[in-house]
Amino acid sequence: MAILLPIVGQDVSVWGLIVLGLVAGLLAGFFGVGGGFLMAPLLNIVFGIPYNAAVGSDLAQMLGMSVAGTARHLGLGNVDYKLGGLMTVGNLLSIEFGARLVEALKARGTMNVGGREVHALDFYLPLAFIVLLFIVATMAFRESREALKRAPRGGIVETEASRTARRLSFPPFFTSPTSGIERLSIWVPIGLGLATGVLTGFMGVGGGFVVVPALIYGLSIPTPVAIGTSLFCILFKSAYGCFTHTLKGNVDILLALILLLGSTVGAQIGALGTRRFRGAHIRYYFSIVLYLAALLVAVKLLAKVGLLWA
Amino acid sequence: MNPYRLLLETMQDANPSEPGYQASWAYVVLCLALPVAFGLLSGAAFKFMERVLKRSLPDGQH
Numbered sequence: 001m002a003i004l005l006p007i008v009g010q011d012v013s014v015w016g017l018i019v020l021g022l023v024a025g026l027l028a029g030f031f032g033v034g035g036g037f038l039m040a041p042l043l044n045i046v047f048g049i050p051y052n053a054a055v056g057s058d059l060a061q062m063l064g065m066s067v068a069g070t071a072r073h074l075g076l077g078n079v080d081y082k083l084g085g086l087m088t089v090g091n092l093l094s095i096e097f098g099a100r101l102v103e104a105l106k107a108r109g110t111m112n113v114g115g116r117e118v119h120a121l122d123f124y125l126p127l128a129f130i131v132l133l134f135i136v137a138t139m140a141f142r143e144s145r146e147a148l149k150r151a152p153r154g155g156i157v158e159t160e161a162s163r164t165a166r167r168l169s170f171p172p173f174f175t176s177p178t179s180g181i182e183r184l185s186i187w188v189p190i191g192l193g194l195a196t197g198v199l200t201g202f203m204g205v206g207g208g209f210v211v212v213p214a215l216i217y218g219l220s221i222p223t224p225v226a227i228g229t230s231l232f233c234i235l236f237k238s239a240y241g242c243f244t245h246t247l248k249g250n251v252d253i254l255l256a257l258i259l260l261l262g263s264t265v266g267a268q269i270g271a272l273g274t275r276r277f278r279g280a281h282i283r284y285y286f287s288i289v290l291y292l293a294a295l296l297v298a299v300k301l302l303a304k305v306g307l308l309w310a
Numbered sequence: 311m312n313p314y315r316l317l318l319e320t321m322q323d324a325n326p327s328e329p330g331y332q333a334s335w336a337y338v339v340l341c342l343a344l345p346v347a348f349g350l351l352s353g354a355a356f357k358f359m360e361r362v363l364k365r366s367l368p369d370g371q372h
Contacts, residue, residue, distance in 0.1 A: 006318055060345050067349025068356070239342060246333050246341040253341050254317065260345065264352040 007252035008053045010191070014258055021061070021262025028065065028263065029270020031286045035263065036062050036205035037136075038289075041129055041297045049255070051125045052102055055204030056250030061259040062206050066235040068264060070228075078228025081177040085187055087211070087229075090193020091200065093209040098201020099244045113305045126301045128203060130294050136209055137290030140283050147280035162220035175211065179221045179229070183206065189217070193233070200241050206234035209290075229261040 002011040020042055028035030036058050043054035073079050108120040170185045192214055196207030208230045215226035245251050337342050 060341055063342070064345035064349040064352075067346050068353035071350065071353045072357075135339075239346075242341055242345070243338065246338045249333055251333075251341050253337075255346055256341075256345060257348065260348050264348070264356075268356050 003254070003258075005049075005252045005255050006247065007057075008049055008255065010048070010146045012047050012049070012255075013274075016047065017255065018262040021259035022266040023262075024259075025065070025263030025266025025268075026270040026273075027266075027289060029267035030273045031209075031270075031282060031289070035065070035267075037129070037133060037203075038293050039259070041126065041293065041300075043255075044126075045296060045300050052106055052248075052250045053252055053255070055081055055125075055202075056242070056245030056248070057103060057214045057237045057252045057255040057259070058204040059200070059238050059245055060251050060253060060256035061263060062204075062234065062238040064256070064260045065263055065267060066206065066231055069231045069267070070235045073224075073228030073231055075198050076085045076224070077230065080176055080221070081232075082174055082176045083179055083181070083215075084229045084232040086174070086189035087193035087196075087233045088236045090190040090195075091197035091233060092240055094194045094197030095201040095237055095240050096244060098198040098203070099241065099248065101198075101202045102245075102250070103248060111200045114302075116306045118304055122168055122304065123301070125203065126297045129297050130301070132199070132203070132205075133294035133297070136213075137287045137294060138287050139213065140290065143213070143286035144280045144284035144287060148284065158220050159217050161218045163167055165219055179219070179225050181219070181221075184219070192218075196233075197237060198267060200237045201244070204241070204245075206230075209236055209286075227229055285289050 001014045003014050004011050020039070024039050024042070027038060038053040039061065040051065043049045043137040044051055049057075051276065070079070102121065102125075105121040105124055110117045111120050111123065112118075113123055145155045165188050166181075166184055168185045168188060170187050172186055173183050174186055175182055175184075192211065196211055199205050199207045199210070208227075211230040211233065212226050215221040215229065216223055221229070242251060317340070320340055354363070
């Protein structure tokens, strides 16, 4: 069954989109992240949806997913409002910058890459995805292998980075019993929010796959609180990202709603799967998924610039 | 009134093909309200299903 997406202006298979939503939701629920890092590239690669519409519609889809997820974590007491609020301040300051980057690339039109005319957005955005996916995959792969050797199940992970972050003496400071933070400069979460906000505006990703490890290893926050707080931030940044991308004509709400049908169900099934695996095992599999996603985007990009098949 | 047709009409108003186009406010509100409503409804539905399953299965079987 095909449906015409009015904003995108092309016919797509409804069942195909539901299955994509289901797969992304399954991965998101299983790995405790938003799944946005896979959705935008797959919408472009599998369905040929332009990157600007894929990013914008993915943010609308992510808004629905994060509302359901945050409500659940609020009930469990896993959300640190102080930490999440400070990160959100950073997010909101930088999302617009990322969204304007998309607009600037859209306005730039085509460019010559290896003798071929390629749209600037179709070149730089996948390139950014490849770099980001590769870096995070390598971090997750190394860390999970180490953790499988030594770490106990769950709990707080003390690292040199977390000790250094807590020693930073740039006032003002805050405390938070929910996360076990006795004294931390407010500039640490704001800085983290600034960095991930650009990713949200530019690439349509919630940044959970960066924020959750950063909170666990960089600030020694307990894993459930890191996941709940990250989702709380994703709710606000996806709402703002969706708002600004809608104004710019990049959101196809019909596409977002069809994806949501699959992703909400997939996320619940994925979350059930986490009960059967150790955290480090999950992160190890997660790194493999990220490597595969990076490879997929790289193959598509190389084909586009004529370095693989036409 | 057909809600699907109404949705399509709002979206066509928001067609971004014109240079310098800005989406209508009705479409912006729709893009924020629909995902939030969907998230709240699906969250409540899954919670309800979980409660029903917990009640129907004795301890240790769920």
